[in-house]
Amino acid sequence: MMQMKRTQTTLSPFKVLEDYFERMLQQVSGIKCLVLDVETTPIISLIFSQSKILKKDVYLIERIEMPSDGKMQHLKAIYFIRPTEENLKLLQKEIEKPRFAEYYIFYSNSVPNLTIESLAQIDTNDYIKEIHEVYADYYCLSRDLFSINILNTFGLTKEYTSWGQLDNQILQRTYEGLLSLLLSLKRIPMIKYLSSSEPCFHIASKLTKKLRDERDNNKSQLGADTKTLLLIWDRREDPITPLLNQWTYQAMLHELIGINNNRVDIERKMRAFNEANYSSKEEQMEKEFVVSDHDDQFYCDNMYENFGALADNIRNLIESYQTEQQRNKKMDTLADLQNAVNNLPELKKKSTNLNKHVTLSSEVTKLIEEQRVMAISQVEQEISSKEARNDQAKMVFDILNNPDIPKYQKLKLVVLYALRYENDDKIGRMKEELRKNQVSQDKLNYVNYAIEYAGKAKRSGDIFNTKNLGIRLLNNLKSAVKDVPNLFAQHKPYIMNIINQIGEGTLKESEFTTTDLHSFREKPNEIIIFIVGGATYEEAQHIGTMNRDKYTNILLGGTYVHNSQTFMSEIASIGKERKEEFGMNNSQANSFR
Incomplete structure (x- = not known):
């Protein structure tokens, strides 16, 4: 068994994985099939696009648990899989009745010697040519x-x-x-x-x-x-940071829509929030986008920008594209025509990228308005960054009495307040207000679950600076003199x-x-x-x-x-386990409205 050589590097896992996959696909010559499993599929797709993989003489990509029919003796097989027992069984089954001419196995982590020995025993005709460990068992x-x-x-x-x-x-x-x-x-x-x-x-x-x-x-x-x-x-x-609404581009996308392995699926969010009003017109729009800092320069430059700066930069991107588009329409000479033809692929790429960010930012803007995020976020920032129990309780009650604010945002705010002021008698009144807002008892229990999961007794650090009066007073002073744009960025x-x-x-x-x-x-x-x-x-x-x-x-x-939804779902696991202990059924909510 061989370990792929690694060159010294700084903390840049993307470059390391890119190098691994580049050599994995290049060192096996000829036309090949790339076989992946349920985890290595997204691991490699975060680094290499499908089009880039296909340029490496990869004729076919398939999953190990869903092999295609028929023999393909003209192809060599590259298996990039995790070293699990399930994958070993599937690989053994494949080698017993080989479909490919040769097999090159790349495990994403260290492989036990017993695994190698068991493969050797089955591979009596030497179909397996090489076995490698590539150490690519994480998602970059x-x-x-x-x-x-x-x-x-x-x-x-x-x-x-x-x-x-x-x-x-x-x-x-x-x-x-x-x-x-x-x-x-x-x-x-x-x-x-x-x-x-x-x-x-x-x-x-x-x-x-x-x-x-x-x-x-x-x-x-x-x-x-x-x-x-x-x-x-x-x-x-x-437990505070995952509960907050966000105001920088990448974090906002995840909180309001959801990012799954660098993919943003607008359609899924639309259906989750408003199934009945999902229109055929919306079905025609592009629904899923890749957001990656290594192949999208605009996203790389703006993923950490606040929403105001992002809007300005998108406006500049639109103007730049329009200028370039007008320039490309000038065809007075053959040279102009040649330049226009040469610029078409790059112009098309810019158009696609512009459409992506305009669509995503428009969807974020719509969701901010629908969920009244600005009103909620201001109270969240106050609670998370300074101590002012009575003033903040009043803010929470104002939110709870506002019929335009979604139930989920109200529940999340009460969870946040309870984590800061665990023994406050106003928490009970807040839960009563939530009940009046038609929040179910299962959801009301999240307030207690949050304290049980990550309350004061579970924490060793001083997250709210309650042990240091000087720091607490300084934080309150800083918060009081911040200008309006920073109201949504007080929390660290x-x-x-x-x-x-x-x-x-x-x-x-x-x-x-x-x-x-x-x-x-x-x-x-x-x-x-x-x-x-x-x-x-x-x-x-x-x-x-x-x-x-x-x-x-x-x-x-x-x-x-x-994001807050997945974190609240984790907190809800306390209730699920408790019901299972007593032999009760439970359908845990993984989405909120």
Whole structure:
């Protein structure tokens, strides 16, 4: 078995994966079929478009669990799959009755020796020519963000002794994804983890053992001299950030429409919110768009911009396109005609891109108005960034009494208030108001579930600065003097405080334990933050802006990338489990209106 060689790199997983896939498709000559599984399909599609794959002499792309009929002895098969038992069984079945002339197996992570031996026993006619480990077992969403794409990790918040088979599988998949990232980047990091979090401890322990074995056995040329810090953190330390409405382009798209592996599906959102009024005219419009910072320069430049700046930049993009279009219509000479023909592909590309961003921004604008996001967001920012219990309670009641504001936004606001002021007697009155708004008891329970999931007793950090009176007064003062455009940008994710502590060397060992894999006293040159329970695009925006403006080298990852709907769904898992404990049926809501 061979491991694909990796060149030294900075924290740029996209470049690493692009290099992996480029060589994977090129080193197998001739016409071939690319076979993927349910996870490697989106993993490779985040890096290579289908058209780019087809340019590598790939005649056919299929899924391992849905093989096509008939033999194709003129094709070589490239299998890019995860090293799972299910995939092994499907591959063994394929080799027993081979459809292709040759097989090249690329596993997305480390492969047990038993897997190799079992394949060798079946492959009596040497159809399998090569087996590789490529360490591409994670989802690279942008230059600053990666994910393991596990939607619900609620089970990991239980006592370790209460974990079931699924919980252990989720922990194992999380560990495998992080291991793959580190091996692909060739890093032996100093590993710190949140001391109070059991899942963080178990992931850190498994990584430490495996990476120590890799280093000691010299299986990989892993560098420990890069001064890389891996910090494993728990989403429960900051349940506020995933609940907030957003005002930067990428984060707004995810909160209001939803981004799934860099794809935005407007049709799905339309149907979810207004099935009855979904018109045939809307069916004719383009419904799904790819938003990626590596092949869309406008998106790359504007993904972290606020909505006001985005509107100006889209206006400039329209004017630029119109100017170029007019220039291309000038055909006084043969040279003009030749230039017009040469410019057509680029002009078409710009037209498609312009249509995408105009459509997406128009949909976002419509949803902001429909859901009264500005009114809600102002109260959210007040609650999340400063302490003013009575004033904020009045704001919440005003929202609850406004018939134009959707029930989901009202419920979310009460959850936010309850997380800040857990024992406030006004929470009961707020729940009564929600009940008057026809919010069901199942949904009302989310308020209690949120406290049970990530309340004060579950958090070790000081997310609201309640322990430091000086900082709290300073935050209130800053909030009071902010100008109107910043009313929607008062909140800063708590992870940024942790990053600042790392930079200042004030991170407490009592809160963050260091494993015995690797250690250094100096300020880290590179930081990988991984959040068990999911990251957010707001956190990615703050880290990405810091990387750009302060030339830091920080990479953010999470088991998932949440918006408020998916995070509320995770919180609701508490109720689902409780009903299952008592033998009751439960249909958990994954969408809200």
